[in-house]
Amino acid sequence: MTSRKTPQTMKPATAAKKLGVYLGATPAEFQEGVVSRDELNALQADPPEWLRELRRNGPHPRPVVAAKLGVSIGGLARGGITDPLTTEQINAIKADNPEWLQRERATHAEVRKEAARQKNQQG
Incomplete structure (x- = not known):
């Protein structure tokens, strides 16, 4: 069988x-x-x-939008972005470079930097 x-x-x-x-x-x-x-x-x-x-x-899902903007998915939500966006809309946000995007990019960079530091300490 x-x-x-x-x-x-x-x-x-x-x-x-x-x-x-x-x-x-x-x-x-x-x-x-x-x-x-x-x-x-x-x-x-x-x-x-x-x-x-x-x-x-696009329209692109939130993980792709977040990656294209260089922020976390949570950062998108804090910036008021909850819907899928097209590439054109993403490029417009990048061109405008609003304060929330600058803040979230800095936060995201710090989180990645800290995660890399922790990983290096463990290994």
Whole structure:
């Protein structure tokens, strides 16, 4: 009795997170189905046009927005950014360089610096 191995699948939200895209902006067939590990690997290896477009122009999920702005996700919330943003909107925030962004970038840099210091002490 050999059991057949079923392919590992994930919810669309999980796949979108792994792909670094905002689920609400993905095509309906992506949102409504399940994604196998092989399908995810194929999307990462050879992204279709819709995926390339989302990665290029957004809207981007909060972790991507935070990374592009150089702040933490908490810093985004403190700055009043709670919705996904497009690349154009992110670039506008960078160009304006508001006080909250400057403050959060400094805080984020300090946190990273402290984390690196602690890691060096442990190792």
